[in-house]
Structure formats: C-alpha cells, structure tokens
Amino acid sequence: MKHLLVFLIFYGQCTIGNVFALPNKLNIWNDLDPNHKHTTLFVHCKSGTIDKGPQYVPHGILYQFPIKENSWLRNTLFWCTFRHGPNYKYEQKFDVYKSRSHKVPQGSIYEWIVKEDGIYFRINTAPMHKVHNWKLA
Template sequence: MKYLLVFLFVYAMCIIGNVYGGETNTLNIWNDLDPNHKHTSLFVHCKSGSSDRGKQEVLWGKKYTFPIRDNIWKTTLFWCTFRHGPRYQIGAVFDVYEYKAGVAQGGTYEWTAREDGIYFRLNQGTIHKVHNWKPMPW
C-alpha cells in the first residue's frame, strides 16, 4: 500500500507538471564562426539532469534549436559544451538555461559562437559577449 501511495503521488506530480508546466522556451545556438578560417564547424553537446540532447555538429551559418520546458519544481538547468578549431581543441562549457523567477516564460535564448567568444541575448534583446574560448582537453 505504501508503494502504491508513492506511485500515485509521483504520477500526480507528472500530470500536474504537464498541465501547469508553463510555456515552452526555445534555445537557439548559432554558428557565426569566421567562414574564412579552415575549421568552421561547431561541436555542441547539451544536457540537463534528466535529458541528453546528444552531440551535434552545427555548420557555419546554421543554428541548432530545441525546446525547453520547466519542470514542476522549477529546477530546470541545461548546460552545453561548445568546441571548434582543429580537432575541436578550443571550447567552453557553461549553463545555457536555468529557470529564474520573474523571467517571463516562452522566451528565446540565443547563443552565438564567434571567433572571439560566445555571445548571448534573450528575446531579441541586446547581444553581449559572455564567454571566452579556452583550450579543451579530450
């Protein structure tokens, strides 16, 4: 009986999460590396505590996009690894989305990879540089 109650509680939380989960956010990752360089592909691997979006190769001028819906506990966090250059030895690992109270849901989170670093903007706002590239060990 105890296990049935636990199951019913978890099931109810899942149902409530699907009904009350809020609007879906969109994450866009743009490859704006210099097309005059030899290595213009961007390697991207994004994860959360419960989801692995898999490894992606984003070609120059293209974007990789996926939806993010917050969980019922409002603890949603996605982080990504970006790599580029010869043998993808230059990169950065950072949080790309975290639920924040007071930030309207249904937003578009845009990350842009450029030669001098990684840029961010929310909902077509001002774009600004937030990360520098670093040598990455394999």
Template sequence: MNYLLVFLIVCGQCMIGNVSGLTNDIHIWNDLDPKHKHTTLFVHCKSGSQDQGPKYIPWGKVHHFGVEQNWRRSKLYWCTLRHGPNYRLGNKFDVYKYQDGVPNGHTYDWIAREDGVYFRRENGPIRKVHNWRPM
C-alpha cells in the same frame, strides 16, 4: 470523488502550462568566420535527465531545442561548445537555468563567434558572455 480530484488537478496543470508558456527555446548559432578553415561547431547539451547527444553544426546553421520548466523550477541545461583544429577551443556553460522574475516561454540565443560566445534573450541586446579556452 478521487477520480474527480485527479481530473481537476491534471486539467489545472494543463491550463497553467498553456497560459504561462512553459517551453523555452534554446538556439545555438554557428556564426564562426566562414573565411577560416575550421568552421564546424561541436555542440553537446545535457540536463540532469536528458542528453541531446553530440552535434556538429555547419557554419550559418542553428541547433535548437525546447526546455520545459519543471514544477520545482529547478531545470538546468548546460552545453559544451568546441571549434577550431581538432576542436581544441571551447567552453562549457549553462544555457538555461530558472531565474526568479524571468518569465518562461522565451527564446535564448547563444551565438558562437571567433572571439567567444554571445548571448541574447528575446531579441534583446547581444552581449559577449564567454571566451574560448583550450580544452
């Protein structure tokens, strides 16, 4: 009986995960001005339990990874983005945090441009959300 109960719980969790689309795609785009000398974007993303490690993204490329929401709905990912001479301009911010009313399975686009960082969710409107600052 105990094995049946465990089996049903595991199957139920798998079905809920497949139906609700629990993986969120995080895209960090390097859209810095290609006419400038320093066009490589430094990206370092982390959560409380995972570290993506530092990445250097060339102009026009994207760094992407998936985030699966945990059952407590407490998953948080943050990233540090830097660019410019010696990577002195940057910002650190949350790229994914669970929000009530926002379904899982979405794409989160973060776009690094010369004047700051822009955000778009699921092909919605792009809006500027962060300025660069000395780091």
C-alpha cells in the same frame, strides 16, 4: 474535506499550467568566421535527465531545441560543451539555461551566438553581450 478541495484546486492549476505553458527555446547559432578552414561547431547539451547527444553544426546554421520548464519546482538546468577549431582544440563548458524568476515569460528565446572571439548571449530581443572567451581544450 475543505483542505483536500483546496489542495486539488491548487494542484490542478499547477498541472494545467505545466502542461499548457509555452516551452522556452534554446537557440545556438554558429557564427564562426566562414573564411577560416574549421567552421563546424561541436555542441553537446545535457540536463539532469536529458542528453541531446553530440551535434556538429555547420557555419551559419541554427541548432535549436525546446525546454519545457518544470513550473512546479523551477529547477530546470541545461549545460553545454562547445568546441571548434582544428581538432576542436578551443572549448567552453557552461550552463546555457537555468530556471529564472517569473520576470522572464514562458515562450522566451535563450539565444547563444558562437563567434571566433567568444560566445555571446541574449534573451528574446535584448542586446547581445559577450559572456565567455574560448579556452584551449
């Protein structure tokens, strides 16, 4: 009986933590050069169970969605395809969100900034750094 009580208390805390934890946010900014003709960004993000569908993000616009972390398994993963340019000939596919250790607090903002010379990243207010160059599709 003691083991059942311990299990129920532990399970209840995990469930409450999962229900009431702040979701993380995934921000994707289209910061392509407005002086170029093709400034619309194609974005398609997915996880193992969620497909956000194709999005066409105009220059200067933020595409954002919340990510509810699986706090029990900590195995949440989202990946995205980015394309831009004439006939969307420049492309990059990569993981945009992976479960992190508890060092990154719930409610954090994972920010991707798309520019002509590549794709940049930061979490919350950390300095932005370039992580990907464009490839021909």
